[in-house]
Amino acid sequence: MKRTLSLFESATGRGRVVRQGDLVQIIIDGGGALVTTSVDFRAAQKWAQSKPATGNLITDRGRFFEQIGALVSRPGTMVPTRGNSKQLEGLARLMKQGGFDLGEWMLPPELKNVGHVTLPGPQAARDAKDEGQPDPVDDQATGSGDKATE
Structure with missing residues (x-):
């Protein structure tokens, strides 16, 4: 008998999850990329592992990504950047420390230069x-x- 996939396995099945310290980058083949904190990712991962997959990849990804509170996405990603300004500023600072080029990510204009004092x-x-x-x-x-x- 075939084991049913969890929502997490279905949502991340055709992508990569890269953990970089306090950040997690999710790279979706043909669907863009997004960055969130390890804490937000882990909470969404625990939730999604307890849910069965629907069998529809797009629906499963959407349900999983809805559980992530604050995230920064690249242009063309199926999920837009979201979170309050304080969360996004914290993410932008972590991304800058991690060596990310903030110009390549969909951030509000005032956060594009967050590392420059x-x-x-x-x-x-x-x-x-x-x-x-x-x-x-x-x-x-x-x-x-x-x-x-x-």
Whole structure:
């Protein structure tokens, strides 16, 4: 007698599940790719392993992916990126640390540069000093500038 497949086995049968530290990447042959946290993936995996497969690959994948709370997908994936902004920011940071190119993933525009920190005022002052321009803050603090040459 043939053993029935679980929903998890059916949903991931024609794909690969790659665990990378705190991230899990699911690569679906001909269906794109998505990234989620290990915690979200494990919860969905446990749920799907207890359910029988329907026999329809697309339906099984859809039911499995619905159980994953926050995920980031590539363009062309059957499941869109979803999650609140805090979850997506955390995923984007983990992806950046893991070496993913965030430009290749469907993220909100404000999260595409999550790994790049822009420094306010002090950095601008250092940049001006590096370019040979006088720093107005230093001129006032030391008393140098036009008044010092008089």
